[in-house]
Amino acid sequence: MKIDLNLTSAFVLRKRINALSGEIRGKIVCSQLVVEAEEVESVKEKFVTGDLDSDMELYFKLLDANAALSNEIEFYNVSGKSIMNKIQRLHDKEATIQCAIRSLGVNPIRKERNPVTGVWEARKLEKLSNANYEQRLKELAQEKVRLEDELSKVNSSTNFTFDLEDDIYHRIYG
Numbered sequence: 001m002k003i004d005l006n007l008t009s010a011f012v013l014r015k016r017i018n019a020l021s022g023e024i025r026g027k028i029v030c031s032q033l034v035v036e037a038e039e040v041e042s043v044k045e046k047f048v049t050g051d052l053d054s055d056m057e058l059y060f061k062l063l064d065a066n067a068a069l070s071n072e073i074e075f076y077n078v079s080g081k082s083i084m085n086k087i088q089r090l091h092d093k094e095a096t097i098q099c100a101i102r103s104l105g106v107n108p109i110r111k112e113r114n115p116v117t118g119v120w121e122a123r124k125l126e127k128l129s130n131a132n133y134e135q136r137l138k139e140l141a142q143e144k145v146r147l148e149d150e151l152s153k154v155n156s157s158t159n160f161t162f163d164l165e166d167d168i169y170h171r172i173y174g
Helices: 007-030 037-044 052-076 078-104 133-157 166-173
Strands: 002-006 109-113 120-124 159-163
Touching: 002 007, 002 133, 007 052, 007 133, 007 159, 007 166, 052 159, 052 166, 078 133
Parallel strands: none
Antiparallel strands: 002 159, 109 120
């Protein structure tokens, strides 16, 4: 079945495919596959399709669909990746500035005991910078909001058609 997606809906579909394949894989690997004759039907009921072989085939189809969808997303998401890289650099800058703010915020007076006299003495420490890093954080936050909005527009306006098997489509969308 051919479905029309934008990048936003493609990310959601991929998440749903991953969730379904994870559920099926979990049932396959965690189920006892050799059971007493009277337990066969109750064990089969635990599988998504009601059958081990069918679950295995569906699982393989889901893995293939995930790979194909991921390839499509990668192909169409070139400009989105560039924006995401810029957002990540902003996160790195914010983290570094926040560390500097904490370090620069320490008390500039240090009290130490003089080893010769035993008297407590105060020493004034000098900050290495008086830059307004709080303002820089605000500017970075504004830039991040702008980039996130740009990314949202790119993701919602980048459209493509994807061929998804009918049984997977119906299991995900009903």
